[in-house]
Amino acid sequence: MSESEGVMAGHEALREESPYGIQHKKLGIWLFILSDAVTFASILFAYGYVRVGSTDWTTPFAFSPTIVNGMVMTFVLLASSVTMLGALEAAKNENPSRCLAWLGVTVLLGTLFAVLHIREWLRMIGEGWRLFQNPVGGPALFGATFFSITGLHLGHVIAGIVAILVVAIKYHRRRTDESHVETVGLYWHFVDVVWMFVFPLVYLMNAK
Amino acid sequence: MGKLFAIVVTVIALVSAGLIAAHVWWPPVDISTIGPRIDRQMDETMAATGFLFLSSQLILGYFAWKFSDNKDGRTIRYFPGGPGPLIGLAIVLVGVEILVLSFVGSKVWAAVYMTPAEPDALHVDVAAEQFAFYFRYAGPDGQFGVVHPERVRDGNGNYFGLDPANDVAARDDTIVGTLTVPVNRPVLLTMHSKDVIHSFYVPELRMQQDIVPGLTMPLHFTATRVGKYEIVCTQLCGLGHYSMRSFLEVLPPNQFDQWLKTQSGD
Amino acid sequence: MAATQPRNALGMKSYLAIWVGLLCIVGIEVFLTYRHLSSDRLLLFLLIFAFIEAGIAVMFFMHLKYERPSLFWSLIPALLFVLFMMDHFWPDALRLEHLRVVHW
Amino acid sequence: MNSSAQAVVRHHAPPQGFIRKYVFSVDHKVIGKQYYGLALLAVFIGMVLSWLMRIHLGWAAAHIPLLEKLSPTGAPGNVMTPEYYLSLMTMHATIMVFFVLTTAPFAGFGNYLLPIQVGAEDMAFPRINMMSFWVTFVAFAVLILSFFVGDGPALAGWTSYAPLSSVGAVAGPGQGTGQTLWALSIAIFCVGQLLGSLNFITTTLDLRTKGMSLARMPLSTWAWFVTSVIGLLAFAVLLPACVLLVLDRVAGTSFFNPAGLVVNDQVLPHAGGSPLLWQHLFWFFGHPEVYIAILPGFGIISTILPVFARKRILGYRAVIGCMVSIGFLSYMVWGHHMFVSGMNPFSALLFSVPTLIITIPATIVVLLWLGTLYGAKLRFSTPALFCIGFISVFITGGLSGFFLAQPSLDTYLHATYFVVAHFHFVMAVAAMFGIFAGTYFWFPKMFGRMMNETLGKWHFCLTFVGVYAIFMPMHYLGLAGNVRRYAAFTDNYLIPLIPVHRFITIAALFTGAAQLLFLYNLIWSRFRGPRATDNPWEATTLEWATTSPPPFDNFGGRHLIVYHGPEEYGVESAAGDYVMQTSPEKAAAG
Numbered sequence A: 001m002s003e004s005e006g007v008m009a010g011h012e013a014l015r016e017e018s019p020y021g022i023q024h025k026k027l028g029i030w031l032f033i034l035s036d037a038v039t040f041a042s043i044l045f046a047y048g049y050v051r052v053g054s055t056d057w058t059t060p061f062a063f064s065p066t067i068v069n070g071m072v073m074t075f076v077l078l079a080s081s082v083t084m085l086g087a088l089e090a091a092k093n094e095n096p097s098r099c100l101a102w103l104g105v106t107v108l109l110g111t112l113f114a115v116l117h118i119r120e121w122l123r124m125i126g127e128g129w130r131l132f133q134n135p136v137g138g139p140a141l142f143g144a145t146f147f148s149i150t151g152l153h154l155g156h157v158i159a160g161i162v163a164i165l166v167v168a169i170k171y172h173r174r175r176t177d178e179s180h181v182e183t184v185g186l187y188w189h190f191v192d193v194v195w196m197f198v199f200p201l202v203y204l205m206n207a208k
Numbered sequence B: 001m002g003k004l005f006a007i008v009v010t011v012i013a014l015v016s017a018g019l020i021a022a023h024v025w026w027p028p029v030d031i032s033t034i035g036p037r038i039d040r041q042m043d044e045t046m047a048a049t050g051f052l053f054l055s056s057q058l059i060l061g062y063f064a065w066k067f068s069d070n071k072d073g074r075t076i077r078y079f080p081g082g083p084g085p086l087i088g089l090a091i092v093l094v095g096v097e098i099l100v101l102s103f104v105g106s107k108v109w110a111a112v113y114m115t116p117a118e119p120d121a122l123h124v125d126v127a128a129e130q131f132a133f134y135f136r137y138a139g140p141d142g143q144f145g146v147v148h149p150e151r152v153r154d155g156n157g158n159y160f161g162l163d164p165a166n167d168v169a170a171r172d173d174t175i176v177g178t179l180t181v182p183v184n185r186p187v188l189l190t191m192h193s194k195d196v197i198h199s200f201y202v203p204e205l206r207m208q209q210d211i212v213p214g215l216t217m218p219l220h221f222t223a224t225r226v227g228k229y230e231i232v233c234t235q236l237c238g239l240g241h242y243s244m245r246s247f248l249e250v251l252p253p254n255q256f257d258q259w260l261k262t263q264s265g266d
Numbered sequence C: 001m002a003a004t005q006p007r008n009a010l011g012m013k014s015y016l017a018i019w020v021g022l023l024c025i026v027g028i029e030v031f032l033t034y035r036h037l038s039s040d041r042l043l044l045f046l047l048i049f050a051f052i053e054a055g056i057a058v059m060f061f062m063h064l065k066y067e068r069p070s071l072f073w074s075l076i077p078a079l080l081f082v083l084f085m086m087d088h089f090w091p092d093a094l095r096l097e098h099l100r101v102v103h104w
Numbered sequence D: 001m002n003s004s005a006q007a008v009v010r011h012h013a014p015p016q017g018f019i020r021k022y023v024f025s026v027d028h029k030v031i032g033k034q035y036y037g038l039a040l041l042a043v044f045i046g047m048v049l050s051w052l053m054r055i056h057l058g059w060a061a062a063h064i065p066l067l068e069k070l071s072p073t074g075a076p077g078n079v080m081t082p083e084y085y086l087s088l089m090t091m092h093a094t095i096m097v098f099f100v101l102t103t104a105p106f107a108g109f110g111n112y113l114l115p116i117q118v119g120a121e122d123m124a125f126p127r128i129n130m131m132s133f134w135v136t137f138v139a140f141a142v143l144i145l146s147f148f149v150g151d152g153p154a155l156a157g158w159t160s161y162a163p164l165s166s167v168g169a170v171a172g173p174g175q176g177t178g179q180t181l182w183a184l185s186i187a188i189f190c191v192g193q194l195l196g197s198l199n200f201i202t203t204t205l206d207l208r209t210k211g212m213s214l215a216r217m218p219l220s221t222w223a224w225f226v227t228s229v230i231g232l233l234a235f236a237v238l239l240p241a242c243v244l245l246v247l248d249r250v251a252g253t254s255f256f257n258p259a260g261l262v263v264n265d266q267v268l269p270h271a272g273g274s275p276l277l278w279q280h281l282f283w284f285f286g287h288p289e290v291y292i293a294i295l296p297g298f299g300i301i302s303t304i305l306p307v308f309a310r311k312r313i314l315g316y317r318a319v320i321g322c323m324v325s326i327g328f329l330s331y332m333v334w335g336h337h338m339f340v341s342g343m344n345p346f347s348a349l350l351f352s353v354p355t356l357i358i359t360i361p362a363t364i365v366v367l368l369w370l371g372t373l374y375g376a377k378l379r380f381s382t383p384a385l386f387c388i389g390f391i392s393v394f395i396t397g398g399l400s401g402f403f404l405a406q407p408s409l410d411t412y413l414h415a416t417y418f419v420v421a422h423f424h425f426v427m428a429v430a431a432m433f434g435i436f437a438g439t440y441f442w443f444p445k446m447f448g449r450m451m452n453e454t455l456g457k458w459h460f461c462l463t464f465v466g467v468y469a470i471f472m473p474m475h476y477l478g479l480a481g482n483v484r485r486y487a488a489f490t491d492n493y494l495i496p497l498i499p500v501h502r503f504i505t506i507a508a509l510f511t512g513a514a515q516l517l518f519l520y521n522l523i524w525s526r527f528r529g530p531r532a533t534d535n536p537w538e539a540t541t542l543e544w545a546t547t548s549p550p551p552f553d554n555f556g557g558r559h560l561i562v563y564h565g566p567e568e569y570g571v572e573s574a575a576g577d578y579v580m581q582t583s584p585e586k587a588a589a590g
């Protein structure tokens, strides 16, 4: 076909506009979040299913230390969302050093969350909780659901910490811009949103 | 090419439909009270889909024959009225069919699976395992002995894990390998699986029910014809799935009582 | 640049306020947990609060409110639809209660 | 300026070196071919497995040469054991459903063509695209590995119902390592497809060239788009399900194992789980999956049919509407696989109604295809034949869905060969015909050479008659109550049906042999076929507006503008009777 037909000469408006008016990576991360939300939903539904199906479900979590610990973790994770927003704000205002500082705080808070979480796991494992074992005499599925749900979430937190670190380093070297901060931020908030379901459903519903 | 395709499609459609219409291969005679209703549902669905099958395949063949590009300068023609009428036709035709079939069908379904068994039904307890069925009759006391999974010993014939030494109700339970029922009397099966999912299927009863471990699966039917029929397992349960079977023996009432007596006698 | 389009999104002050609000909701959740409600009602309340929290976080922290509505309408109904369909699991889960083999 | 536009005006240079170019390539065209190649490899493995199965079903005592070499325990003395039959069946289905029908029409053709059809240089996330293929490849390798583990591949069927699949090796042969590898493989596969779906959606929405509005996208693009939305949500459910299954198997949890299981007089240490939970999770994915398999076929047929009918498709918007509603409804019907599974009987009615309703959009599409044929000037090239064949077999397969969708008939037909006939017609045949049509149609674009028409026509005729001969009699078997997944037929009422099975076996071997014709044609044409012009079929979509095969960035640095929908056939124009999407020429009203 001849070059003149249907071929764009200049560079302006080469594309149809995206229906959402956002960058691909932002749309991509939203889609990922959608599908990940479905993944978490199915595993939470599975938990609900086996729980409804068990007559002797145990509710072993004492206010202290478990629920208190959970509240602290919630506090930390929610705070890390706010610091993440701070990083984005700074990035938008073209203030890289502040952005990096906020990202650093976010990573620290995320790590604190993970540490608190792992500490709790270790304590429970010490008490005899296993994927297949319930030391207080209820269904072993308690351990199975607890560790698999919180484990999946913890995995997401750790992946998020790594992702933020990568973005921060690249940002420091001017290889990424605020849009990457925003993208990783969306993921990080999503991890937070999931926790908003995990905490009541897995912790509070199992409080003594 | 178009003509060849048309002929092939027509032949295939006619032969396929013909073999069905001729009932060369067909469900066996039905022997349950619900059977005739299921069969009627089947016939109606067969007629409706048969009509759709033949008409659409023949139309396809006809179009392939008629509208090939034989370079005769004929201009293309568009379907009169555009897509609207066809969409309307599909919605109305299929819609009506769905309404009718699901209305009638759900009643049949409800009669089998959503209605409890008659109170006077003969209660038979079923255990399925890799790869056999066992049937248990309560005996004169009308009570089943309690099952203890840890007592199951297939070698000793204790398929149900009974404890006759301590459990009075278990002493007169009769356990057999063939499901024997009286004709024209409702039967209630409560089915259990010991290991993996099995399924209870008697084509003549037109009934199938998976037996899920951990659940009590009820199924009730009334057999209307004396005879011996096969019970087969239809849920993949391991290497012996194909050989997992038993028999359903439908006896006249007096013979059935006789049989039950001799069974519990020894 | 369009990437950071939601310029009109809230500032840090509001984020802090929302954060405090979210923590309050968590506080209410914990409070309710120890009010000895029946577990069905507790579940109901916790779910309602969790959805409120998540909604706030998604709308404000994740800026969904400041994107074009098309994004909201593409993502949220899809998710809710899937969640709604998964509720078809319950009739079977509940059935376990009376079909379960106790001592058969 | 719009930033999403800016992001694509990066002129990435063609990669250098064999590895970057052909192995770990980020070029969507290479990835598409890789997927296609994987599917081709998989389909022939799957087909050989089906031959072995068929031979065993016809002649259970048959000696199958060399089988003992493949599995000394599965086929001692070259005679297949029942458990090995089931393993082969499981592998046959898993390979076919996951690694052929998801990879070829969706990931394969989709990757190759979707960016070109919307006028993009590449996918939105080329690296993620590359990962998606290699993850899928690993999944395939893991699955194939299970042929070589001690107790053989999994035998629990492609549905892997718990507890058979979840209690571990105590459940019998094949339920050890093989089943674990199966679950792992599928979990990995899900990740790959999730990455792919994400990419497809973003590409379709964000990378359309100027003028390519949503309402001007070819129907194949629409189909891949709808399919990827389905995939994004469906694979997200199978993934955790498989992870839980793996946990049950290796970590001693009991999500799917209830209390009181007794195997060999031993009570297993499980409690609390539910086998039905697995079925729900599996079919929540499983039913959308079957539409993931067929919708690309819908799209391919709807795109190709007008090219050979030389007229626009009847009801372009209606076809889109139907595909979207099928996608939507596909999430509401999964319970129809579980009518007799012990599910709440009330739910059965609840699932039956949407299942019946889903036949309405399917019927509309079929009628629109028929309406498109009406008054056409059909050119019977091979792709056209496969399109028409597709319509025929899809009708046949879809109509048996009508029976199965009614719980009251499913109590009789469930788990019989009627179901086997149903799904082979819709997916083993209809979806395959979609792949065949696509292959014959796009081969010139992908490889720059035409395929041989004579061989293609022979291939069509033999396959068309062959598949009817294989799968039509399965309906009769099902009506007679022939149970599926049986390694041999020893029940009294099944013995008279064995001759039918023998007929099917012969037909299957014959049809399979006809596929070698296709393979030969593919290889021969790849190297010896006549050179293809840029637009050999006189089609209108964008892939035909570039060279065959397209250059690295698809359009050689040009940025196309689109002026029309893809349906300008049967019009008076400079080119003859069609107007390319890139041609500013006004199409005469049609």
Ligand code: HEA
Pocket: B052, B053, B055, B056, B093, D159, D290, D291, D293, D294, D336, D337, D355, D356, D358, D359, D362, D363, D366, D394, D395, D397, D398, D399, D401, D402, D403, D404, D405, D406, D410, D413, D414, D415, D419, D422, D423, D426, D427, D431
């Ligand atoms: C590509 C795959 C595919 C497709 C498209 C479909 C399409 C449909 N399927 Fe199928 N199905 C499977 C793959 C597929 N299925 C598989 C793999 C299984 C078994 C899994 C297993 O157990 O291993 C299965 C099993 C299955 C079952 C469970 C059976 C059982 O196990 O007991 C049911 C029950 O409702 C069902 C129903 C349907 C229906 C109603 C459709 C509908 O979408 C069909 C719609 C199409 C039509 C209705 C034809 C349209 C044409 C006309 C009507 C012509 C009109 C002409 C004129 C008016 C002139 N399917």
Ligand code: HEA
Pocket: D036, D039, D040, D043, D044, D047, D050, D051, D053, D054, D089, D090, D092, D093, D094, D096, D097, D100, D101, D104, D156, D157, D158, D159, D420, D424, D427, D428, D429, D432, D435, D436, D467, D470, D484, D485, D486, D487, D508, D511, D512, D515, D518
């Ligand atoms: C896409 C899916 C697919 C395909 C193509 C096939 C193809 C075939 N299948 Fe399969 N089959 C299944 C999916 C498929 N099957 C599934 C899901 C099951 C259920 C398993 C279970 O119960 O768990 C099953 C089960 C099954 C059974 C029942 C087993 C049982 O219940 O005991 C039988 C029995 O005859 C059978 C036979 C065949 C035969 C003879 C062929 C073929 O040989 C037909 C001839 C070949 C073709 C028509 C086309 C081949 C295509 C090409 C050569 C090229 C394509 C090009 C590319 C991909 C690039 N299959």
Ligand code: CUA
Pocket: B129, B130, B131, B197, B198, B199, B233, B234, B235, B236, B237, B238, B240, B241, B242, B244
């Ligand atoms: Cu028991 Cu199949």
Ligand SMILES: [Cu+2]
Pocket: D286, D287, D290, D333, D334, D336, D337
């Ligand atoms: Cu389905």
